[in-house]
Amino acid sequence: MLFPFLCSLVFFYSNVVVCIQYNFLRHIECDNTSNYTSNSTFSTNLAQALNTLQSSTATTGFNTTTAGNLIEPVTALALCRGSSSPSTCQSCIAEASSGIRSSCPSQKSAQVWYDLCMVRYSSTNFISKPNNNIVFFVHWEAPVATSDLDSYSQRVEYLLRNLSSTAVSSEKRYAVGRTELLNLTGYGYVDCTRDISSEDCRTCLVSAMEATKGCCLTKPVSWMLTPTCNFQFNTDPAHLDWLNAPLVKYEWEAAVAPSTVGSGGGNCLAIKFLLGGAVLTVILVIGVLWVVVAKARKRGKVKTDSSGNAEEMWKKECIGTRPFLYDLDQLAVATNQFSPSNRLGRGGFGTVYKD
Known part of the structure; x- marks a missing residue:
């Protein structure tokens, strides 16, 4: 190293x-x-x-x-x-x-x-006044020996973001952990001075994280210092507390949204529901459009046919006979003045008589 x-x-x-x-x-x-x-x-x-x-x-x-x-x-x-x-x-x-x-x-x-x-x-009072200026950083020049640097850097970033989140909520403002890096194990440590607030600690660590992303996520060793926070990473357990450090399990779902460290499972579930709802909505819209187009085509066909000969239209509809119209006098004679003896029955549309 x-x-x-x-x-x-x-x-x-x-x-x-x-x-x-x-x-x-x-x-x-x-x-x-x-x-x-x-x-x-x-x-x-x-x-x-x-x-x-x-x-x-x-x-x-x-x-x-x-x-x-x-x-x-x-x-x-x-x-x-x-x-x-x-x-x-x-x-x-x-x-x-x-x-x-x-x-x-x-x-x-x-x-x-x-x-x-x-x-x-x-000589001036700096207590409770955060200073996020990077005053020192060191890293191994050559990238780590792995065939998948993208996956390696994602896992390093996830580890450091996870530790940052833990440190911010910790009373002692520090966190230590390790994670699996393909064929290696990565060890991380972050801390803030305890005179600053949780939010100031978060801001300092985020600033250090951004600087680390620009230079060191593919390196086997990196260490970044500001007057109020400290960022360390190594692929060797160079500190005693790294030997038995808590294992930080890399979760792809959480890594998709690194600003919310530790909530990957919930984010993934929400994404699945949103995608499922979107797909269902598209299917429903396509179905409705298909029905509307089909009805429009059918109406267009009837309108075209009705503009021609009415008798031909009836034949096309398989009625096969020509419709007849009767006046009231003809109907009275045919039904014997609407005699009850000629009545066949009554329905929802009126009374039916025999001729």
């Missing part, structure tokens, strides 16, 4: 995986727009803020603090990887606090990322 992420050595023996975990400095951001001196009030406040982070972050894995109040204040934040133990978290924060001061010895604003934690400080 591009570099060892967390586990530099993995042993497989008797179905037991042993991972030796290291904590390396991965990226440092030093803002050179404003500086301080070693003996200044800001330096003293910075030391106090970092000491607070070291002593109070491990329990929950996250902490913010402000030192100095109105005089050269320092706002600081620390975040550990969501699955880190308190002892691992405290050790990482201590190392990061030392590292950020040595890497940015005079800058009033800086941020540092290690494998297992992140520390940030500034």
Whole structure:
């Protein structure tokens, strides 16, 4: 891989995986727009803020603090990887606090990322103010070795979108998982700093997802950082929490609409109903049109025939006889003045007499 992420050595023996975990400095951001001196009030406040982070972050894995109040204040934040133990978290924060001061010895604003934690400080208060600017990303240059890169990238995107949705609704604002990638297994991790809202976390992760789509969905390794969220993917279980991470099952139905992660089954059912209704409607319309056209043709035929000889029309209709018309006097004579003795019966259209 591009570099060892967390586990530099993995042993497989008797179905037991042993991972030796290291904590390396991965990226440092030093803002050179404003500086301080070693003996200044800001330096003293910075030391106090970092000491607070070291002593109070491990329990929950996250902490913010402000030192100095109105005089050269320092706002600081620390975040550990969501699955880190308190002892691992405290050790990482201590190392990061030392590292950020040595890497940015005079800058009033800086941020540092290690494998297992992140520390940030500034002379301005940034708490609860999301920053979605991508400050660092790394990926393996060559695409993954597979014959179906489209399917691979769809599955990677589905995994990361699923984890993003989980992280947004999580109290700790992080999610870890794995998924099957054809002949490989993919591992993902996302998190947000816990000072921002769920919606701000979602926005940050969506922004990182879009950037990932533009460069890295076909890669075996990618890692993208912003000041408030973190996006990681690897085809190797380089972190301890990836070894037994929850399996995220790839669902084609859900992947059709990635903006609604986790609701693929319901979407598919709704689509089936809509398609079925559309097909039925088309069939009904065609049937109605066929009946209307057939009746119109029949009316057209009768009209054409009626314009000719009436007797010929009757013959065509198999009546075979010429219709006769009688006046009232003829009918009276024929029925003996409508005598009851000549009556044959009565129906819905009147009385019937014999001649």
